[in-house]
Structures are given as C-alpha cells and as structure tokens.
Amino acid sequence: xxxxxxxxxxxxxxxxxANLPCNHSTISGxxxxxxxxxxxxxxPQYIIHGLKNNETNEMASLIITEDRKSSTLILPHATxxxxxxxxxxxxxxxxxxxxxxxxxxxxxxx
Amino acid sequence: GAVVSQHPSRVICKSGxxxxxxxxxxxxxxxxxxxxxxxxxxxxxxxxxxxEGSKATYEQGVEKDKFLIxxxxxxxxxxxxxxxxxxxxxxxxCSALWxxxxxxxxxxxxxxxx
Numbered sequence: 001x002x003x004x005x006x007x008x009x010x011x012x013x014x015x016x017x018a019n020l021p022c023n024h025s026t027i028s029g030x031x032x033x034x035x036x037x038x039x040x041x042x043x044p045q046y047i048i049h050g051l052k053n054n055e056t057n058e059m060a061s062l063i064i065t066e067d068r069k070s071s072t073l074i075l076p077h078a079t080x081x082x083x084x085x086x087x088x089x090x091x092x093x094x095x096x097x098x099x100x101x102x103x104x105x106x107x108x109x110x
Numbered sequence: 111g112a113v114v115s116q117h118p119s120r121v122i123c124k125s126g127x128x129x130x131x132x133x134x135x136x137x138x139x140x141x142x143x144x145x146x147x148x149x150x151x152x153x154x155x156x157x158x159x160x161x162e163g164s165k166a167t168y169e170q171g172v173e174k175d176k177f178l179i180x181x182x183x184x185x186x187x188x189x190x191x192x193x194x195x196x197x198x199x200x201x202x203x204c205s206a207l208w209x210x211x212x213x214x215x216x217x218x219x220x221x222x223x224x
Contacts, residue, residue: 032211034213036215041201041218041220042217042218043114043116043203043205043215043216043217043218044154044203044205044215045215046212046213046214046215049211049212087153091211092211093210093211094142094207094210094211095142095144095159095207095211095213098144098156098213099156100146100153100154100155101153102153103153
C-alpha cells in the first residue's frame with residue numbers, strides 16, 4: 001500500500017499557484033519524497049524529489065515540513081497543460097517501496 | 111531529464127498470441143528497470159523489477175510464466191505477454207532507474223487483446 005495520502009481532486013485557476021498537499025506520516029529517515037504527474041494516456045513525468053530540504057527546479061517547488069510528515073508541491077503559475085493526476089510517492093533508494101497511490105487530479109481552469 | 115522509450119506504443123492482438131514490448135533507456139545505462147500495469151481509471155501497479163543480467167523479481171500475484179521479462183543489456187528490457195487474453199488488455203509502462211534513486215518512465219504501451 002502507498003505510504004501517502006493526497007486529496008482526490010483539486011481545482012486551480014490558470015496563472016495562479018497550485019499547492020498540492022501530501023501526508024506521509026510514516027516516512028522513514030532514509031526515504032525520499034517524490035512527485036510525478038500523469039497526463040491522460042501517457043507515462044508518468046518526473047517533477048521533483050527531496051529528502052529533508054526544500055527543493056526547487058524549473059517545474060516546481062517542493063516544501064517538506066521539518067518533521068517530514070507532510071509536503072507540498074507548488075506549481076507557481078499553473079497553465080492548462082498542468083491539468084493531470086499528481087502522485088506523491090515515498091520511497092527509499094533503488095526504487096524500494098515505490099508505490100503509486102490514487103494521486104490528486106488537478107484541474108486548471110481558464 | 112533522462113529519456114525512456116517504449117515500443118510499440120499501441121498493439122492489438124488476437125487472443126492466444128504473444129506480444130513483446132521493449133523498453134529502452136536512451137541516454138543513460140539502467141541496471142534496474144521496472145514494469146507497471148495500469149487499468150482504466152486506476153493507478154499504476156508494479157508488476158516486476160528487472161535487473162540487468164539476472165532474473166526479474168515479480169510482485170505477488172503476477173505470473174512470471176505469463177509475463178516474461180528479459181533485461182539483457184543496460185539499455186534494454188523486454189516484457190513478453192504470453193498467450194494473451196482479453197483480461198491482459200491494459201496500459202503497460204516501464205521505468206528505468208537513474209542514479210540509484212530516480213525513476214524515469216516510458217510513454218507506455220496500450221495492449222488490446224481481442
């Protein structure tokens with residue numbers, strides 16, 4: 001079973017920031033938090049991952065709480081093309097316990 | 111990011127035939143690759159872990175004699191669905207492990223068994 005819980009769905013206005021939460025209260029010290037997204041009928045796309053510190057790349061920012069029990073993925077300026085299912089996954093090295101939950105279906109509205 | 115390809119992207123076959131799906135890491139070598147299956151409106155389910163030069167490790171409930179996995183090189187893993195039946199119709203997705211903790215996914219193969 002997945003070690004994460006996420007809201008089933010969220011809406012976001014185009015151009016605004018999309019903040020997607022994820023709870024992972026049973027995360028182990030050596031496990032990373034990964035975020036992927038899947039646009040309909042495509043393979044998952046890697047977004048970002050982190051261990052303890054907040055991370056930022058050209059796609060998104062990942063904010064991890066100090067106790068590591070939850071995190072938030074931030075898409076700073078959502079576009080219609082960001083409409084997808086977003087998966088938060090907790091996993092160790094070498095793909096250990098890499099389990100997909102149901103994810104959050106994000107709809108970016110014009 | 112690293113690129114993973116799959117071939118074919120879509121295949122339709124008759125019941126009882128076998129189908130081979132290829133997964134390639136295009137710009138990196140992958141000792142480990144993974145095979146997933148996704149049914150409509152469901153999440154991805156891990157089928158097996160494929161390690162180059164050794165036998166694949168299958169998840170509970172996945173028939174190893176039906177889903178043959180070969181990882182003969184550091185850039186290629188193949189999944190063969192043997193004696194396919196309509197219930198095997200699904201979206202099959204592979205991923206390749208890069209730098210020990212990042213997985214990059216292929217675009218998927220949609221299998222339809224008539």
